[in-house]
Amino acid sequence: MVEEQDERILAELQKDGRATNQQLAETVGMSTSACWRRVRALEESGVISGYSALVARERAGFATSAILHVSLERHDVKFVDEFVARVTKRREVLECFATTGDADYHLRVVVRDMDAYNKFLDEFMFRIPGIRHVRTNVILKEIKTGVALPF
Amino acid sequence: MVEEQDERILAELQKDGRATNQQLAETVGMSTSACWRRVRALEESGVISGYSALVARERAGFATSAILHVSLERHDVKFVDEFVARVTKRREVLECFATTGDADYHLRVVVRDMDAYNKFLDEFMFRIPGIRHVRTNVILKEIKTGVALPF
DNA sequence: GTGTATTTGGTAAAATCTACCAAATCGGAG
DNA sequence: CTCCGATTTGGTAGATTTTACCAAATACAC
Numbered sequence A, B: 001m002v003e004e005q006d007e008r009i010l011a012e013l014q015k016d017g018r019a020t021n022q023q024l025a026e027t028v029g030m031s032t033s034a035c036w037r038r039v040r041a042l043e044e045s046g047v048i049s050g051y052s053a054l055v056a057r058e059r060a061g062f063a064t065s066a067i068l069h070v071s072l073e074r075h076d077v078k079f080v081d082e083f084v085a086r087v088t089k090r091r092e093v094l095e096c097f098a099t100t101g102d103a104d105y106h107l108r109v110v111v112r113d114m115d116a117y118n119k120f121l122d123e124f125m126f127r128i129p130g131i132r133h134v135r136t137n138v139i140l141k142e143i144k145t146g147v148a149l150p151f
Numbered sequence C: 001g002t003g004t005a006t007t008t009g010g011t012a013a014a015a016t017c018t019a020c021c022a023a024a025t026c027g028g029a030g
Numbered sequence D: 001c002t003c004c005g006a007t008t009t010g011g012t013a014g015a016t017t018t019t020a021c022c023a024a025a026t027a028c029a030c
Helices: A004-015 A021-028 A032-044 A077-089 A114-123 B004-015 B021-028 B032-044 B077-089 B114-123
Strands: A048-055 A064-072 A093-099 A105-111 A131-145 B048-055 B064-072 B093-099 B105-111 B131-145
Touching: A004 A021, A004 A032, A004 A048, A004 B048, A021 A032, A032 A048, A048 B004, A064 A077, A064 A114, A064 B093, A077 A093, A077 A105, A077 B131, A093 B064, A105 A114, A105 B131, A131 B077, A131 B105, B004 B021, B004 B032, B004 B048, B021 B032, B032 B048, B064 B077, B064 B114, B077 B093, B077 B105, B105 B114
Parallel strands: none
Antiparallel strands: A048 B048, A064 A105, A064 A131, A093 A105, A093 B131, A131 B093, B064 B105, B064 B131, B093 B105
16 A cells, blocks of 8 residues: 555655755655655545654743553543543643553653643643542653654 | 744744734734844754644544653663654654653653554563653543643 | 834745646456 | 556646745833
């Protein structure tokens, strides 16, 4: 479905999401029109789901982030759906994964400071129905925060 | 440093990293030239660290991902630096955070399939010197994978 | 208020995007 | 191999966008 040349395009657009079509065509080695059509196809088929500016967290004033391990009390669809719906809406939650292991979910949360994090827990997380346990691991240092799939 | 109007620009460029300067200027409510200069300033000051196409993981052929909890045997700079250097280079590791809590590091790893993950552990992770313990939590479902800071 | 520095909006040339065309390439079927 | 239809390709041109510059407006210190 996604072939050789598409992967080169994807790799390049992951590295520079604002590369001009001409640059792109040159680096992947095809004509501008062929390249443009492929990019368009990748967008329309949903392989490329969007484009985003990557903003330096600290410089933008978000000093605090944490990884949360969340377990639910019960796993009825009712509680699960409610949890998923709330977490999806909440913008401080950048990532949420259902995982194997002790916790049901891993979340990454980004806020401006510890006060905001405390508020996040009290006013949001602890009010979600059916939560059994929340463990917070504060992020001391970001070693790497990538978005590029390893083509 | 980053003010009101800059935040609107950042929010918009996080949502659509390929918005034209004209669209952007319109949605944030300033002239195209003023808007363009601010974007440029945000790029040059490093607040915007780059742009990226967001690629749908599964559609691009990466079926398997996991969260790893890694602890080091010893915490001399020597071992820490080596660990950080290796992890930073390895492209399957999308994210790596030093955290409080039981594990020293949280990693998110993305690969094509379980074979590739097994290989990743054997040929990469387990060969890093000074590793005490690695626990794998396979990601069952991606509830949310965002990159946008919550302005 | 005055002078200086910074930011603003407008403009025009250069670069880019995007839709179209005809030519080239591919993949069977005979 | 040759023909045919289908797909993909490269080129082109008009519309759009970017980008650097200018003069005017605004902000700021004295």
